[in-house]
Amino acid sequence: MSVFQYISENWDQIGPQIATHLEIVAECIAITSVIGLGLGIAAARSEPLSTIIMAVTSTILTVPSFALFGLLSIWFGLANPPVIVGLVLYGLLPVTRNTRAGIKAVDRAVVESARGMGMSPRQVLWKVELPLAVPVVLGGIRQATVMIVAIATVGATVGVDDLGQTILSAIGRTTGTLDAVLAGILPVAAIGILADLILAGIQRALSRGRVSVAAT
Amino acid sequence: MITFDSVVKRYANSVAVDHLSLEIKSGETVILVGPSGCGKTTSLKMINRLVEPTEGTISIDARDTRTYDVNDLRRSIGYVIQQVGLFPHQTVAENIATVPRLLGWTKQRTAARVEELLDLIALPAAEYARRLPAELSGGERQRVGVARALGADPNILLMDEPFGAIDPIARERLQNELLRLQSVVRKTIVFVTHDIDEAVKLGDRVALLSRGGKLEQFATPEELLAHPQSEFVTGFLGEGPLVRRLALIPISDVALPAVNGAAPDASVDAGGTLRDALDAVLRSAEGTVRVVSGDQTLGLIDADVIRAASMRAR
Numbered sequence: 001m002s003v004f005q006y007i008s009e010n011w012d013q014i015g016p017q018i019a020t021h022l023e024i025v026a027e028c029i030a031i032t033s034v035i036g037l038g039l040g041i042a043a044a045r046s047e048p049l050s051t052i053i054m055a056v057t058s059t060i061l062t063v064p065s066f067a068l069f070g071l072l073s074i075w076f077g078l079a080n081p082p083v084i085v086g087l088v089l090y091g092l093l094p095v096t097r098n099t100r101a102g103i104k105a106v107d108r109a110v111v112e113s114a115r116g117m118g119m120s121p122r123q124v125l126w127k128v129e130l131p132l133a134v135p136v137v138l139g140g141i142r143q144a145t146v147m148i149v150a151i152a153t154v155g156a157t158v159g160v161d162d163l164g165q166t167i168l169s170a171i172g173r174t175t176g177t178l179d180a181v182l183a184g185i186l187p188v189a190a191i192g193i194l195a196d197l198i199l200a201g202i203q204r205a206l207s208r209g210r211v212s213v214a215a216t
Numbered sequence: 217m218i219t220f221d222s223v224v225k226r227y228a229n230s231v232a233v234d235h236l237s238l239e240i241k242s243g244e245t246v247i248l249v250g251p252s253g254c255g256k257t258t259s260l261k262m263i264n265r266l267v268e269p270t271e272g273t274i275s276i277d278a279r280d281t282r283t284y285d286v287n288d289l290r291r292s293i294g295y296v297i298q299q300v301g302l303f304p305h306q307t308v309a310e311n312i313a314t315v316p317r318l319l320g321w322t323k324q325r326t327a328a329r330v331e332e333l334l335d336l337i338a339l340p341a342a343e344y345a346r347r348l349p350a351e352l353s354g355g356e357r358q359r360v361g362v363a364r365a366l367g368a369d370p371n372i373l374l375m376d377e378p379f380g381a382i383d384p385i386a387r388e389r390l391q392n393e394l395l396r397l398q399s400v401v402r403k404t405i406v407f408v409t410h411d412i413d414e415a416v417k418l419g420d421r422v423a424l425l426s427r428g429g430k431l432e433q434f435a436t437p438e439e440l441l442a443h444p445q446s447e448f449v450t451g452f453l454g455e456g457p458l459v460r461r462l463a464l465i466p467i468s469d470v471a472l473p474a475v476n477g478a479a480p481d482a483s484v485d486a487g488g489t490l491r492d493a494l495d496a497v498l499r500s501a502e503g504t505v506r507v508v509s510g511d512q513t514l515g516l517i518d519a520d521v522i523r524a525a526s527m528r529a530r
Contacts, residue, residue: 041317074313101278105300107304109298109299109300109301110301110302110303110304111301112266112297112301113295113297113300113301113302113361114303114314115266115290115293115297116264116266116290116365116374117290117299117315117318117364117365118287118288118290118291118315118318119287119291119314119318120287123318128303131305132303132305144497169260174290193463198425
């Protein structure tokens, strides 16, 4: 039995799982981008704050995902909520780090001339610093997205019915394990690649005349 | 009018500006010049409050700058820096429109002003308005920087070593263009440079500062070159100040003896300066040259006439 046959035979189950997976990923990206942007701006403004924010967001990434989801399920219950919170936390580091780096990389002369012409600190941030940091910030969001798409599968361990379930239920089977695992992995990979391509396109479109910081 | 009244800027363990008192009249170009560490840039930045003085006051038209809202103050003062600092993600037109937009001008008024300014700096709008800064040469970028500073037609223009990073030929062109621009717009310009030749060429008056922000002399270029007031000034002016001063006196200011008898072949254009005349005299076989305007000979000039004119101007 091939993978695609397996997928089409189990479409009743896998179709909704893809939808759930997409939904969780989209929500997490949106939330982690907003929070990460805020933390990145704060980190770019204050060195002491930057040290704390970077330490905390890095430490979160060292916690194994099923442990984090398990821990969060104490407060958020089972299924989607603890996983969304956990994935948002994981996504913070790349978004925060890149936002800070993107703002810091803006030519000081550009910022000084903006201030010298009478832009308020808020106008400097929204009209000069962030527009120029966009490619780097989007680089961080891309990294977070790929990570979140993959780690979302672990949400199955606390009861999320996403593509992780297909993989989880395949483990320990006597026959057809490979097809079943691949049936979970292939859509995950497809979502990851697709999301990355879309974000890369947006990143390119918004990079007009921007500082050429390696947009990783 | 910009008035520095006993202005001091002290940092943790150094004095950048030491009791500076200056009066800059409306419509004049004042050059702050001196070696690095003389506080010239600090003094400039205290005018638009990018740096706040430790002591003393700076007033514009007799009003203490601290009584202004800082952003309103800056929007009313043009500011040009050496690195230009154009916004790389905005077109030339968008860059020039920065301050008008901050002030909430209408679209039509802003667009008209942008066109007027591109015209003023001799960059055709049709060709340049939609370019990004990365698509301009260094000199063009600097001109756009000046146009942006003039965006909302401020009375005061602050320029911090604007031509410092530009190659000598383009720099001279930009200096001449600034002189031409200033003859049209008549702003109060405060201009910082470390280059005494640039100071002498562009300034109506020159304020020479020494390390630690002490004002050594504040005078017209002619006065500065003719009568340096201290050892420091003499040293900073460098060699041959009186010869260089000749470049500041136009031939047209000098009463010329008329041609009497045979006129020499060699000539100098009446639009030049006494330095051009001296050069022509030294080059000539007779030691005397004709001053010409087109086909017309206006008179004769020689070393004695140049010397007398130089003495009189002192």
